[in-house]
Amino acid sequence: MEAVTENWDLYFRGFGYTLFLFLVAGLASMLLGTFLAACRVGPIAVLSKATAVYVTVVRNTPLVIVFAFFAFAAPLFGIHFRWLDVHIGDYDFTSFYGAAVVSLTLYTSVFVCEALRSGVNAVPLGQAEAARAIGLPFAGVMSNVILPQAFRASVPPLASVQIALIKNTSVAAVFGMAEATATMRGLNNNYSAGVPLFIAFAIGYIVLVELFSFGAFRLERHWRIAR
């Protein structure tokens, strides 16, 4: 147990990194995912097909492989993140952080795209037809009728995707980030205190996941529409 009690600072710093990875990659994946979804459901067949291929490829690739591919291939394109060298308090955001955020974003955004697409598909066709029939222009149909419903319908799958992202930040441990999972591995080397250490870190993740999940549940209930 002393492995945890003597190292609260490492414990919280580890989860601090986890949280920073999640927040930045979560936000970026929402933006990129929205862009992908717009291409995917848009009227341009070429864009739609290209996005579909991209989404299929990335979502069937293991996250570790995405990380590895980015780590090995990005330097060929002159992407190093060497410029990234920010220090805030105890936290160092260096090239490892940049690469991890980009890998997590690329991977998560395709699931965001699928979640948003499922939201659009959940809107009954009659809604759009009725909106057009009363003479609403395209912008009106979108902003007043379709998108509000589509967005609400995609809240639960989006929450699932972001919860998976919280857990997926652990993969950054393999690629040089000192986040929670890497911290547990390091402490395991020094203390060989298996179960209590694991339980302590597991609880950290559970708290993050359940907090986010509860927030999403409140949002979903707040925005739920009667069908």
Next chain:
Amino acid sequence: MSSGVLFDAPGPRTIARHRIYTVISALSIAAFVAWVIWRFYENDQFTAEKWEVFTTPEYVRVLLVDGLLKTLQMAGTALVGAVVLGFVLGVGKLSEHRWIRWPAWLVVEFFRAVPVLLLMIFLWYTFGIKNPGSDYWAVVVALTLYNGSVLAEILRAGVLAVPQGQSEAAYAIGMRKTQVMNIVLMPQAVKIMLPAIISQCVVALKDTALGFAVTSPGLTYVVKQIYLEFQNRVPAIIVVASMYILVNLILTWLATLAQKKFVGEKEPLQINATGTGPIIGGGPVAGGPRM
């Protein structure tokens, strides 16, 4: 009616405008792909010596037998374990007895919220890093526990998706609880669950790649040996990614087939990410966005 709910049928001016957009986007996509290929070419990623190893019979055999087959074996073993565990936990969560239901709920929620990698590293240390086979079993047991918990939730959702009249009718003709479950509910639930279970196979297979972190055998290990020997990191990663993608596409295709055959037009079974999460409705993607 090509694009469904979002757009009205385009008129002549819109069609002309779309044609311009099509040309622009096709050109930019082509330019981007060409740039990527050019950068790879410039950095000597397409040279014969970097790819030759993947056409050498000896290495192909290692890649397929020690790599792909071993990975499939790990995923397969974990899934068999996960189905058994999922059945036990799922039935436990449906139990009428509080002292069975709550522990089952606790186990399911715990292993669903904990990252598989954390679990894997913990098990690796627990089994002893130096012990032979500890890396293999760390991956298998971690995947069993995680996927077993997810399958428990799928099983519960599947049983609850069977119309209530079925169990009422079964009780009415005097069946016992076990009989109702085994003879009436389970056979119908399995059909509803099958697509979701196959989709979960994709997740399990993808997660075997996490074995990279605990030096487990399988594709990632073999590929690491290859790229360390031949200095062909990018081609090696492309090859291993294609193998994962191919197997996953086959599994997804099977899931769609099972969905059509056993479930029909009804929406695929969906489950929440956590016990406190928002309620997930149906979606058009078989099994929903699973990661």
